[in-house]
Amino acid sequence: MHRLMSQGMVIAGAGMGGLSASIAMGLEGFSSTLLERRDAFAELGAGIQLGPNSTRILKQWGLMPDLETYAAWPKQIEVFRFDQSSVLAKLDLGAHFKDRYGAPYVTIHRADLQSSLFKRMLAIGQTDLRMGSTLVDLENQHNGVDIEIRTQPLSLAQNPPDLSAAQTMKGDLDCSETTRLHVSVLIGADGVSSEVRRLQWPHRRINATPHLAYRATVPQKLLPLKLRQHGVRVFLGPQMHCVQYPIRGGEWLNIVALMEAPFDADHANNSMRSSLQHAWTEKVSLDARREHFRLALKGASAELQDLFKAVDEWSAWRLFDANPLSSADQMVQGRVALLGDAAHPMLPFLAQGAGMSIEDAQRLAKAWSHQDLSPGQRLQTYGNARWLRNARVQRRAKVNAAVFHASGVKAVLRDLGLAVLGERLLDMPWLYGYR
Numbered sequence: 001m002h003r004l005m006s007q008g009m010v011i012a013g014a015g016m017g018g019l020s021a022s023i024a025m026g027l028e029g030f031s032s033t034l035l036e037r038r039d040a041f042a043e044l045g046a047g048i049q050l051g052p053n054s055t056r057i058l059k060q061w062g063l064m065p066d067l068e069t070y071a072a073w074p075k076q077i078e079v080f081r082f083d084q085s086s087v088l089a090k091l092d093l094g095a096h097f098k099d100r101y102g103a104p105y106v107t108i109h110r111a112d113l114q115s116s117l118f119k120r121m122l123a124i125g126q127t128d129l130r131m132g133s134t135l136v137d138l139e140n141q142h143n144g145v146d147i148e149i150r151t152q153p154l155s156l157a158q159n160p161p162d163l164s165a166a167q168t169m170k171g172d173l174d175c176s177e178t179t180r181l182h183v184s185v186l187i188g189a190d191g192v193s194s195e196v197r198r199l200q201w202p203h204r205r206i207n208a209t210p211h212l213a214y215r216a217t218v219p220q221k222l223l224p225l226k227l228r229q230h231g232v233r234v235f236l237g238p239q240m241h242c243v244q245y246p247i248r249g250g251e252w253l254n255i256v257a258l259m260e261a262p263f264d265a266d267h268a269n270n271s272m273r274s275s276l277q278h279a280w281t282e283k284v285s286l287d288a289r290r291e292h293f294r295l296a297l298k299g300a301s302a303e304l305q306d307l308f309k310a311v312d313e314w315s316a317w318r319l320f321d322a323n324p325l326s327s328a329d330q331m332v333q334g335r336v337a338l339l340g341d342a343a344h345p346m347l348p349f350l351a352q353g354a355g356m357s358i359e360d361a362q363r364l365a366k367a368w369s370h371q372d373l374s375p376g377q378r379l380q381t382y383g384n385a386r387w388l389r390n391a392r393v394q395r396r397a398k399v400n401a402a403v404f405h406a407s408g409v410k411a412v413l414r415d416l417g418l419a420v421l422g423e424r425l426l427d428m429p430w431l432y433g434y435r
């Protein structure tokens with residue numbers, strides 16, 4: 001059995017959460033080993049929104065120059081009914097908002113955020129990253145965790161040039177098929193279909209939801225002038241909503257439309273279990289997508305209809321969530337802890353999944369710096385600090401799902417509330433002001 005040379009923390013999954021955790025640990029002076037089952041970082045996904053609760057942490061990690069270069073800084077969020085062009089409610093994201101929370105609200109392509117995190121992790125130099133390494137088994141012991149890793153030969157050529165730097169593989173791990181290691185603690189940052197969660201928390205359920213997310217990114221210059229956007233715009237309709245915002249310094253437009261679809265829960269659950277490559281992506285035929293758009297956009301304003309007609313390439317994502325966390329025990333047991341989507345899958349109705357993984361990462365590193373505590377106690381400190389916050393965000397995302405997609409009287413009441421309360425509903429100090 002090999003022993004890892006690091007301080008003993010192994011993180012499974014180099015997504016937003018895993019990269020963030022290795023940065024936060026490195027900045028506190030701790031090394032970590034990061035396992036990633038993919039053998040290259042792909043440009044998967046589309047845009048994400050980051051509230052000041054996340055950008056404040058990214059700023060502390062030295063990533064503000066990257067946000068200034070790659071992100072867009074929308075000036076406002078505007079909410080519309082999907083069949084009208086007059087604004088129902090508006091939140092100003094300008095200087096006043098930024099001063100209040102000490103950090104900006106930005107919108108960024110996932111790939112740009114991932115590459116910024118990756119470069120920062122390399123610059124800090126405390127991470128031993130192993131691409132093509134899948135965690136396949138674990139045994140939680142009183143003095144550490146026995147883990148099993150399946151490795152595949154690396155193909156560095158598949159990494160984008162800036163992501164293929166020196167540390168993609170160092171240390172003593174050979175390319176044998178399966179390696180067993182004894183490590184001090186294991187962090188499962190392996191996403192919604194987490195293997196760590198499945199092995200350590202076999203009874204925690206993940207739910208396939210009827211929501212499909214259609215996502216597209218398009219250069220703004222290819223769109224007619226009236227469809228180009230520089231703020232965040234949210235359109236609310238029955239069983240659907242659509243969010244549009246700029247990314248890549250404002251040059252591209254990101255569109256995400258969440259539409260409820262008649263669906264087969266068994267099929268969705270099975271496809272999640274079997275699809276290890278891209279857990280969320282869903283194959284939707286062109287005809288099925290056109291029909292889905294036609295039904296969901298029935299009655300939508302001409303502007304919204306035009307946008308969907310102007311964009312050809314969409315990816316479809318089946319969405320999963322879980323019941324909100326009910327105790328710290330669901331995030332931490334002994335020497336194993338969960339972080340990000342692995343711990344608290346949520347629907348993207350509050351745009352905070354990545355945000356919570358960044359917050360988790362920062363709190364994990366803070367807890368790890370309590371060197372007077374045992375490794376298990378440090379993880380417990382992390383779980384105690386995070387579970388309630390994550391549960392609250394999960395609950396709010398569920399509530400938003402019902403409110404955003406309401407129809408009939410419920411929609412009328414929602415719109416009245418938005419018109420009367422406006423900014424007071426859209427601004428959320430409990431969310432954005434978290435420290």
Ligand SMILES: Cc1cc2nc3c(=O)[nH]c(=O)nc-3n(C[C@H](O)[C@H](O)[C@H](O)COP(=O)(O)OP(=O)(O)OC[C@H]3O[C@@H](n4cnc5c(N)ncnc54)[C@H](O)[C@@H]3O)c2cc1C
Pocket residue numbers: 012013014015016017018035036037038047048049050133134135136189190191192193194195196213215256280317319339340341342348351352353354355356357
């Ligand atoms: C449509 C949509 C819109 C969204 N919009 C927003 C938004 O606006 N704002 C926001 O904050 N969030 C948003 N999110 C959520 C956000 O994308 C996720 O919450 C975030 O990516 C979670 O990061 P993670 O690191 O926990 O998981 P992931 O990003 O899924 O990363 C998990 C990593 O683990 C690796 N892995 C998996 N299994 C193993 C294994 N066994 N061994 C080793 N590695 C493994 C995977 O390859 C992957 O790289 C959105 C999500 C969707 C679907």
